[in-house]
Amino acid sequence: MQPNDNEKKPLFEQLRASLFLLAFGLCTLAFLVAIDRPEWFELRPASGTAAAMSNAGNTPTGAPEAS
Numbered sequence: 001m002q003p004n005d006n007e008k009k010p011l012f013e014q015l016r017a018s019l020f021l022l023a024f025g026l027c028t029l030a031f032l033v034a035i036d037r038p039e040w041f042e043l044r045p046a047s048g049t050a051a052a053m054s055n056a057g058n059t060p061t062g063a064p065e066a067s
Contacts, residue, residue: 034040045051
């Protein structure tokens, strides 16, 4: 009968492997949640001042049109 491989590995290696697997699973979960919510990735102004400047740049200034 062959010896168990888990008994040969040091505790630190087992802990490191378990933490790596946990981190991989959490990252995969975060990715799957994020791709289901595209509204999280919309670019929008970070403050009220930035929103006002953005709106001011997008609206016409009322200048007469050239005919």
